[in-house]
Amino acid sequence: MNMKNLLLTTVMILISLASFGQERNILWAHGLNSNGDFWNDEYSRSQRDFRVRSTGFSFPTNEGVINYANRIRNSSIGIQGNQSIGIGHSLGGVALREIDKQNPNSFGGFITFGAPLDGARIANGVIQGTPINQFVTQSVDNLRRGPIASSTRNVWQKFRDTVNDVFKGGKGITSILIRSIASRPVLDVTNDLTEGFEQTILDIYDPNDQTIQDLAENSNYFNSISNL
Known part of the structure; x- marks a missing residue:
């Protein structure tokens, strides 16, 4: 928890410096088998201390990276724009990169942490038993x-x-x-x-979840984006 707070404090400082006092929209994307409550403390703190409007959703996460990314993108249309930033933890970070791949102009930037952007070896282990x-x-x-x-x-x-x-x-x-x-x-x-x-x-x-299949190193999903 302390590491999470340290990371988020650093993230919010960067956001604050980048915004130059302008209020921004922040989309928070949770990780595997988590939900929007993961970010509860950050919602109120970011609004209070950094003049940003927080938006987060709770989505099922076992349908694969692309489906998860589509859910996030479709639900956040109202706040998208070059003054908005997406912050993703773990699977949420991978999904945000997928959103950026599909529509590079949807957000002004993305910040990820703990995100297996090259695949998660533990997923390979789970699949292999x-x-x-x-x-x-x-x-x-x-x-x-x-x-x-x-x-x-x-x-x-x-x-x-x-x-x-x-x-x-x-x-x-x-x-x-x-x-x-x-x-x-x-x-x-x-x-x-x-x-x-x-x-x-x-x-x-x-191991039967599509998301675990996608997150494995050298999965079909990661191989499909290897040249991007």
Whole structure:
């Protein structure tokens, strides 16, 4: 929740600076299996502190990215325009990008966070039948090892970044410790939380849902927009 508040505070500061005091419409798009209540605190705060009019809707989210995007677009016609901004969390961010693809002039801009814009690996795991507890454990272990140990970066990238950190002096040494060691004890405190997280995933991820099919990496949906 604290991370969410930090992200949203940053978002609203950017919106405030961009608007130059002009009142704007903000469309808030929720994520998978969520609803408009996800944004309740932000509705009132944005109106009070940032002179923006908030609009949000609750939609079913299991019909696929395109259907979700169409629902959002059709319901927000009344506030669309170059002075309006869309903010999307998770699936909501992917849907906003789909709206922008279909009609680039519908909004003045979009802001997304926590949005799997290149696909969600966890969706692949759900479709393939990978046990959720195995996926969560692997993910936490990868985070605990730190970015330097990331399997998605080659040896040269890891070596280059390490050398760059060393030659930054004291701050560079600190950076190495944080990136390679300090993340472990920090993430150790999450061990007690993973069981609840696993159950949450089991509750909201159905491999038969079109949205899960769309959100998987290298899905038909993402392959269809890969050249955009």
